[in-house]
Amino acid sequence: MKALMSLGALIGVAGLVLLGGMIFDVIPSTTVRLVEGYMPMQMLFEFACFVAGFAGLSYMMSAVGMPFPRFWQGIGFWAFVLLYLKYRVYPPIPFSVRAMYGTVTLVAVFMWISANEEDWKKFKQPIMNVLDAQTGMNKLLRYAYLVLLPILIGGFSYNAMKPKSEEPIELRTVHPAPPASTKVHGKTYTLQTSQNPYRVNPEGKYDQEFSNANIVEQGMGRLMKPNANPWDDKNTGYLKYVREGGEIFFQNCHFCHGDNLNGRGLHAFAFNPIPANFTDPGTIAQLQETFIFWRVSKGGIGLPNEGFPWASVMPPWEQHLTVDEIWKVILFEYWHTGYYPRTWD
C-alpha cells in the first residue's frame, strides 16, 4: 500500500513540477507533446495520473505527520483544474468554456468537502479562525485580508472595465441544410436520387459494396488494403477513378485541406478557422455523397443564408472543375479517409 502510494506521490510531484514549469514558461510546453488524434485520451490519462498523484501525495504527507488541511486540498484542487485547462490543453479553450468547467469543478469540490458534517467543519475551520482572530497570526491575516480583498476586487473590476480588444471567435456551421436539388454546369441534380457515377465495379455498375470493400483500412495510418492499390495499372472501375480523383485533389484541394485531408494544407495557416478536417468522423463521414457534391460545386459562396455562421472561402468548384472531376474527387476523399458515405435510407 505504502509503495503504491509513494509511487502515486512521485507521479503527483513530477506532474506538478511539469505543469508549474509550463505555466511559468521554464519548461517548453512541448516537453510532453499532445499528439493530434490522441489528444483527448492523452488528456484523460494525464488527468487520471494527476488525481492518483494527489491521492498519493496526500497519503504520504499524512503518513509523515504533515497532513494537508482539507481547506487547502479543496482550493488547491480547484486551482489545479483551472490552471490545467488554461495552460496545458491545446488548442486553447475559450474563457467561457473554461468558466463553465471551473464552475462544475467548484460544485464538485463543494460536494466533496461537505460530504459529511465533519469534513465540512474541517473545511470552514480556517475561515472561522481568521474571522475570530484569536492568535496573533490570525489577526495579521485578518488585517491582510481586510486590505487585500478590496484592492484585488477593485483591481479586477478595473481590468474588466478597461476597453479591450479580444479576438472575436469565428465559427463555422459544419453541416448546413442542403437544398433539394442543385444545378451544376447546366444540369440539375436532385440530391436524394443522384449517385456518384464512378462508384462502380469493374463491370461498370453502381456498386457501393464493391467500393466499400476497397477503401483504406481504418486504424492508425489509414493505409490502403494490400490488394487495392489505386496506382495499379490493371485497375478498372472504382480504384481507377479513385486515382484520377486523387490527381485532381492534389492539384486543387490539398493546398487547404492538406496532404492527409486533415485541413492542414500549405495555406491552412492563413485561415481562421482552419479548413475542414475530413479525417474527423464529424465531417464527410456524416454526409451523403450528393451533399458533398453540392458543397464542392457551390463552395462557400453557395451556402444558404440559413447556413450561417459560415466562414468559408471554399471556391465554387464548378468554376474550375467539370462535373466528372468533382465526382471523382469525392470518391477519392472517401477512399483516403476510409469512411463510407451515408446513404439516404
Next chain:
Amino acid sequence: MIDSITQKAGIIAAAAFGVVLVSSAGFSIALAQGLPEGFKKGDLAPEPSADMIEAGKRVYFTKCVWCHGVDGAGDGPGADRLWPRPRNFNQGTFKIRHTASGELPLFDAKKPIPGQNDLFETVTHGLPGSAMPSWEGILTEEQRLQVLSFVTTQLVKDRKFTDKQSETQTVLQLADLKPKPATDESKKRGSELVVERKCVECHGMEGRGDGNAFNLKDDWGFSIQPADWHKCWNFRGSRQDPYNVANIFRTFSTGVNGTPMPSFADNTTVDERWDIANFVNSLCERDALGNPLPIDPLTDKPKINFVIPSDLVEGEIPVDIEHEAWQKTSKRYVAMGGQITHKPRNFVNRIDDIWVRSLYNDKSIVYLIEWDDRTKSVAEGKLPWAPTQVNIDVKEQDPKTGEEGSIAAHQNNYTVYNDAIAIETAVKWKELPAPIKPRYLFGSNDQFPVDIVKWEADGSLRAFKGTGWDKDFEERDNYEESMKLLKSEWKNGRWYVMFQRPVGNKKDQDYDEDTFFEVGQYIPTVFFAWDGHNGDAGRKMAVSAFFYTFMNPPIPQETYIYPAVIAVGVVLLEGWVLTRRANKKKGKTL
C-alpha cells in the same frame, strides 16, 4: 612535505603533457582523415528487412505517391503546382542531414532516434515552408520507418545506402557540441563572419534572402531561393523547433545537398559556426521584449492574433517609423495564403506574411505595412487585362513541368508587374446581416460593397469598390484625393509602406461608399499582397483571412470610478461580516 609537492607537480606535469600528446595525436588523426571539426566517421546502417520494404510500399502508395510520383522522381500529380517542389528521390540527394556535404543522410530502419536518423526526423516533423507535412500522429513510428525503408532502397536509384565502396558517413556530432551562449559578442562576431564568408551574397545584407535571388537553381534546374533568416519557422530543417540554434548550426555545418548552399565545415571552426548560428537565430522575428514568437502547434507558424489594434495619437500622425508612437503600438503578424478561390489562382505564393501596425487621430487612420519581398518589382510589361477585371476565363498554368508555360518554367521569368498591397474593408460592416459576412473576397453585392485601398510599387494609391466576386472593381477617382501615401520604401528585401485614409463619419462622408472607421468597434479588414516578380497581378495574389481593425478608445472615466465604488462596497461588506461573527460569538443575534 616538499617532496610530496614536487611529486604531485611532477605527476600533474606528466599528465598535462600526456593530455597534450594524446589530443594532438587525436587532432592529427582527424586531420589525416581530412575530417572537418565537429565530425566523426560513422558506419553505414544495415539494409532494412524485406518485410519493412514491402510494408513501406503500401504506405508510399497511400500517402506519398501523390506528390513524389510512382518512381519517386518528385513528379507526382501534385508536383506541377508546388514550389518548393517535392523531392526527387532517385539521385539520393537530401537536404537536411547530419552528414557531410554530398553524403547520404542518416537512416537506420531500426533506430528512430532524434539526431541519429535524419530521414526519420524529416518525415516526423515535415519540412516547414513546403507542402511536406509532419506525419507524426498520422503514421505510426513503425509506418514511418517502413516507408523510408521503401524509399531508400527502391526509389533512391543512383546510390545505395549500404554500399561500402561508394558511400561514407561523416557525421556531425551535434549532441556533443555544446551551443555557445548567444552573447552580444558572439552575435557581433557572427554578423561580421556572414559578410566575410559571403553568406550575404545570397541571403542579402539583412538576411532576407534577397541577394542574388533570381539566378539560383537547384540540381534539377528548378528555381530556388535563399532562406529568409527572419522567418525561422520556414527553415526546412527547423524540426518544429524554429528558435533552436542547433538546427541552424547543423544546416550551416552540413550544407543543403542539391542546392547552391554549401557546407561551411571546412573553412570555419566550430566556434565560428556557433557565432554565425547565434547571429542568424537572433534575426528571426521576435516580440517587443525580444522573446521568440509563440508558435502555433497546429500550423507550426507564429500564433495569430486577428485583432489589429490602432492607437490614438493627438495631432499629426508621425511618418517616421522610429517615432515613439509607432514603436509603442503592437505589430501584428498577418498570415497570407495564395488566392486559389477565383481565377487566375495563385498556387505558388511568395508573400506568406506581412506585419501591420496602425495609428489614428480624429481625422485619419494610418496603416504601416512591412513585408519581405526578395525583389523590388516595378512593372515592365503591360498587364494583359485591367487589374480591376474579373478574369473568369483566364487560362491557368495547365501545362505539365517540362512543357512550355508550366509553373516551373515560368519561375524567374514572368513578365514583371508591380509589387502591391491592398486593404479591403466592408463598407456597411455594421449593417451586414449575420449571414452576409462581406463575402470573403471582393464584396457581397451592390447593397453591401467593399472598399479597397491599393498601393502599387509605381507609387500610385488608388481606391476601388468591389460588389461581388464576379463583378469588375470600380475605380473611385473622387476618393483618391482624400488619401495620402506617407511612405513607400524597398530596402534590403523588405517593403515599408505607410498610407493614410480618412476615418470618415456618418454625417459628412458618403457612408454608402466609404468604410466608416468607428472607435471601439471591430472593423472587418482583409489584406491583399502582390509580388510583381512572381507574375502576381489582378487576382493572382496573396490574401489574408478576416482580421479586425480595432481603434483603441481612450479610457472612459467610469473605468476609474466604478472599481473604487466596488472596493468601498467590499470594505463595508467585510465590516458587516465581522460584526455579525463577533455578535454571534458573544451570543447576541441581530
